[in-house]
Amino acid sequence: MRQLGSWAARVGVGFVRACVVAAVSMLVPAVWAAAVALGIWWGAGNPWSWLAPVVLVSVGTLALSRPVCRMVRFLVARWTATVIPAGYRQAGPVTRMSTGYWWNGFGYERTRRDALMDQKWRVRWSDPANWRDLRFTAVAPLTAGLVAALPPAGVAAAALGLARPEPAARLAALLGLVVAVAGAPYAWRCVEPVAVRFLRPSPAMALADRVDELTAQRADATVAQAAEIRRIERDLHDGAQARLVGLGLSLATAEKLMETNPDQARTLMRDARAAATASLTELRDLVQGINPPVLSDRGLVDAVRALALDSPLETAVSADLRLSLDPPIESAMYFAVAELLTNAVKHARATRARISVTQDDTGLVIDVEDDGRGGAGLRADGGLAGLRRRLAVFDATLEITSPAGGPTRVRMMVPCES
Incomplete structure (x- = not known):
């Protein structure tokens, strides 16, 4: 009984999907048929009987080609989990x-x-993708559209045949019903190979998109590098350099006062020692911001744990201790986690955070979740958008889930090999 119910559900779902595929695939030919019918209705004597159908076919095809292709991509992704890049x-x-x-x-x-x-x-x-969409709207009705139309056509034939008393009509109705029931679970599936074959970007288009993406990434990396160099120069000039200059002056003054005023010289020496300690601390902080020593010495996991200990949030870290990554990837992910924790404190007003660092067959996966107020999003000039661009250099992805009221969860995935 359970198998019968499962089979009936498959037939019902397949029939609905076949009807949807047939309707979407036949939308542009329906416009063509309407244009021809309009020309016939106006008659040969009307000067618009040939011009209006041509205009209607041209405008309707151009206007519907992209929405039809987007709908097909959506249906294929929803029903088969096959994602077809748009390539526009x-x-x-x-x-x-x-x-x-x-x-x-x-x-x-x-x-x-x-x-x-x-x-x-x-x-x-x-956009060359327009020609690809137009080609698909011409191919889909003759392939996926015809196959997907078999179940609804069978049901229509069964309904018409049962309405007539002739034995031949009853036999045709039975055959139509058999075709509809037997083909419903499978008729819609032909849309996937047709869409993958004719809707995916061509190698030339994919290569052009990749070149544009790499060009943008190079520009972002150049800007980020220049900004980092300016920051380091400013920190050195305003911090450690100024303190070291003051330290030299204090030592020179103390040397002159050593014979005439030893007490003041000792005071200057104490101040110089304090300035040297402060300069050393600033230099360590600067090095920490460039490349944390714990990251170089102990790897990403221990560096993230040290970051969690220094954070004002109550942060729990769960990590795979067997991680072995390239230094550039470790550095990029470390500073990404640091920026996310800073955002949680500064903007989300969070009190707790959780960090998960794992590695699977596809690459490194880092989840950062906080209990803040949520509402985080990708804005063109926002920090998260900049973080996504910096991670894109490593073909990494960044996914954000942040409903209003929280919690906020950010997942970073970067393909890499152990």
Whole structure:
């Protein structure tokens, strides 16, 4: 009985999915059929009987091709867990120049709205993915659409046949019902191979996207490196360097006062010793910010635990002690965890945090969770977006789950080998 119920559920779910696939695949041909019917209805004597269908077919196909392809990708990902990258070109930033005009990567416009509109259509029409979408809308009805239409066509044939008393009609109704029931669990599945074959980006498009991504990552890395060098220079100039200069002056003064005023000389020596200690502390803090010694000596796990001990949050760390990673990856993940803990204290007002460091067959996975107020998100100029760009250099991903009221959970995954 349980097997019968499972089979009936598969038939019902398959029939619904087949109807959805058939409807989505046949949407553009339906526009074509409507255009032809409109031309026939107007008659041959009407001058619009041939022009209007052509316009309707062209506009309808161009307008529906991308929504149809997006819907197919969504259905395939939801039903089969096969993710097909969209591969559409992304518009770049719009910048206001000193002259007051807006530059959108193609030309100058007087207002930001005009610049965005011009950029949108230029990117849309120059995107080679448009030809891929148009090709799919022409191929899908003849492949996935026809196969997926068999179950609903069988049900329609059964309904029409049962409405007539002839034996041939009853036999056709029985055959239609058999086709619908037998094909329902499988008819919709042909949409996956067709979508993967015709909707995925071509190697040239994927290579171009990868080049653009690496170019952006290189620019971000250059900017981050320059900012870090300026920070180190500023810290050295305003901190340790100023203290060392003062230390030299104090020692020179103490040397002159050694014979005439020993007490004041000893006071200057004590102040110089305190300044040397402070300078040493500042230099250690600076080195800690560049490359923590515990990270170089004991690895990522112990460095994260040391970071948790120094954090004002009540932080629990669970980690895989068998981790063995390249130093650049360890450094990037360490500073990413440090930034997330800082955000939890500064912005989320959290009191507790949990860090999990594991490694599986795909790579390194680090989860950072806090009990703060939540609401964290990726903004174009935000710290989390910058963190994602820095991790993207290692092909790492960053996923954020932060509902209002908390908790906030950030998962970082980087592919690597032990």
